[in-house]
Amino acid sequence: MSDKKKKKLTPTQQEYQAFAKEREPQRPxxxxxLKAFLVxxxxxxxxxxxxxxxxxNFDFTEKTAGNPTIAVLIFxxxxxxxxxxxxxxxxxxxAGSAVPVTGFxxxxxxxxxxxxxxxxxxxxxxxxxxxxxxxxxxGVFAAFIVALIKTF
Amino acid sequence: xxxxxxxxxxxxxxxxxxxxxxVGPFEGEGPLANDYDFxxxxxxxxxxxxxxxEEKMMEEACERAIHKAGLQKxxxxxxxxxxxxxxxxxxxxxxxxxxxxxxxxxxxCSTSMExxxxxxxxxxxxxxxxxxCGTSSHNAAVEKQFRYPxxxxxxxxxxxxxxxxxxxxxxxxxxxxxxKVTSATIGKVIDMGISDPFNMGAAMxxxxxxxxxxxxxxxxxxxxxxxxxxxxxxxx
Amino acid sequence: xCNRQILLDVAKLTPAHVMSILxxxxxxxxxxxxxxxxxxxxxxxxTVPITSFGNSLTxxxxxxxxxxxxxxxxxxxxxxxxxxxxxxxxxxxxxxxLFKPKG
Numbered sequence: 064m065s066d067k068k069k070k071k072l073t074p075t076q077q078e079y080q081a082f083a084k085e086r087e088p089q090r091p092x093x094x095x096x097l098k099a100f101l102v103x104x105x106x107x108x109x110x111x112x113x114x115x116x117x118x119x120n121f122d123f124t125e126k127t128a129g130n131p132t133i134a135v136l137i138f139x140x141x142x143x144x145x146x147x148x149x150x151x152x153x154x155x156x157x158a159g160s161a162v163p164v165t166g167f168x169x170x171x172x173x174x175x176x177x178x179x180x181x182x183x184x185x186x187x188x189x190x191x192x193x194x195x196x197x198x199x200x201x202g203v204f205a206a207f208i209v210a211l212i213k214t215f
Numbered sequence: 216x217x218x219x220x221x222x223x224x225x226x227x228x229x230x231x232x233x234x235x236x237x238v239g240p241f242e243g244e245g246p247l248a249n250d251y252d253f254x255x256x257x258x259x260x261x262x263x264x265x266x267x268x269e270e271k272m273m274e275e276a277c278e279r280a281i282h283k284a285g286l287q288k289x290x291x292x293x294x295x296x297x298x299x300x301x302x303x304x305x306x307x308x309x310x311x312x313x314x315x316x317x318x319x320x321x322x323x324c325s326t327s328m329e330x331x332x333x334x335x336x337x338x339x340x341x342x343x344x345x346x347x348c349g350t351s352s353h354n355a356a357v358e359k360q361f362r363y364p365x366x367x368x369x370x371x372x373x374x375x376x377x378x379x380x381x382x383x384x385x386x387x388x389x390x391x392x393x394x395k396v397t398s399a400t401i402g403k404v405i406d407m408g409i410s411d412p413f414n415m416g417a418a419m420x421x422x423x424x425x426x427x428x429x430x431x432x433x434x435x436x437x438x439x440x441x442x443x444x445x446x447x448x449x450x451x
Numbered sequence: 452x453c454n455r456q457i458l459l460d461v462a463k464l465t466p467a468h469v470m471s472i473l474x475x476x477x478x479x480x481x482x483x484x485x486x487x488x489x490x491x492x493x494x495x496x497x498t499v500p501i502t503s504f505g506n507s508l509t510x511x512x513x514x515x516x517x518x519x520x521x522x523x524x525x526x527x528x529x530x531x532x533x534x535x536x537x538x539x540x541x542x543x544x545x546x547x548x549l550f551k552p553k554g
Contacts, residue, residue: 080407107496141546147553170367172543177552265554
């Protein structure tokens with residue numbers, strides 16, 4: 064916790080938080096890192112395989128094979144999300160399944176499926192970006208600033 | 216009758232005439248499976264949204280509780296209930312179906328005991344003959360509202376709780392067979408600054424401790440006079 | 452993946468915060484000219500994670516800016532990432548047409 068946050072707490076609150084922290088089951092950080100590494104690596108390996116497949120079998124170069132590879136990974140992620148598998152995979156893999164582009168697709172597909180009960184326009188259409196939106200907003204804004212600096 | 220700072224003692228000792236619980240599939244696999252009145256195998260209960268499924272569970276729990284008490288819903292004067300969703304919609308729509316005069320409550324996890332305490336108060340003071348109290352929650356509906364979409368791959372830490380899919384209801388009356396409600400202590404909101412939404416246990420425990428100590432202090436009794444002191448929340 | 456897991460576990464950031472941080476770092480690394488060498492080294496290991504999304508945004512904006520000037524930054528931002536975003540929208544929408552959340 065940041066020091067700024069801590070300053071706002073009363074001594075009793077700080078004491079209780081230390082007390083609670085002692086009793087809290089620890090997050091298995093090392094095991095989680097290992098799992099994240101394995102699954103994230105496996106997804107990237109799969110991506111590499113798909114990319115090589117496109118390069119060898121079709122008229123793609125290393126530069127142009129990226130897009131269809133991403134599309135296939137996104138498709139696979141959406142299928143797994145629809146079948147209710149991706150969230151269980153993520154519980155095991157943590158960042159390993161969240162950080163690859165499959166996690167981005169999962170965040171959009173899960174929000175779309177989740178809100179279909181609120182209708183297709185306000186539910187699916189309006190809420191699809193509720194998690195992915197921040198990634199796009201901050202990505203685009205950062206890219207804009209970086210490009211602006213580099214152009215001048 | 217007020218006793219001490221924040222406790223009510225009920226001289227007429229209202230009776231919990233009947234109670235009923237309706238739960239979802241995951242709860243049905245747990246150790247309490249035999250104690251539930253009905254276990255649904257479908258998380259949707261055949262409804263087209265999780266919110267409607269929760270409302271349906273609430274209605275079923277109420278109907279079962281009324282039926283087990285040997286009453287008709289016309290016999291019930293007041294229905295006190297709440298849930299976790301915005302504008303307590305599950306309770307409010309269940310109250311529409313029941314068509315019983317309704318007092319909507321919100322106390323998050325404490326709603327179950329809040330409704331029981333207020334129902335007992337109404338019955339004990341003779342402002343009601345039969346009061347129905349209840350609470351509901353639906354795991355998928357609250358995940359959607361407060362956390363992430365159900366299919367979103369967010370890793371839950373070991374402290375994360377599973378909000379129950381289920382509804383419970385009880386009929387309180389002035390006399391009859393069943394457990395008596397002898398007193399109630401209303402607790403304070405205690406905030407120890409726990410801000411992790413995946414660590415609700417640590418956030419709620421201080422309020423439970425505070426309320427139990429206040430109860431013992433107000434009633435001037437020692438913990439050993441109770442066979443069992445139980446506390447809990449809408450999660451597991 | 453490990454450093455990302457640490458952001459989740461130790462710093463207790465939400466996934467949305469972690470993803471946003473990664474995208475911004477991808478965009479910045481790209482601006483510093485460090486992301487391309489990473490792709491040359493790691494292949495899909497660098498193009499599949501979300502940081503690559505930030506890299507692609509910057510790359511698209513820069514290459515278009517070189518050709519058409521300042522306006523190119525705006526028109527070029529989504530040039531490279533269009534495939535990913537469009538695919539996610541289209542497949543996500545089809546999924547919502549066909550499936551209900553499993554809970």
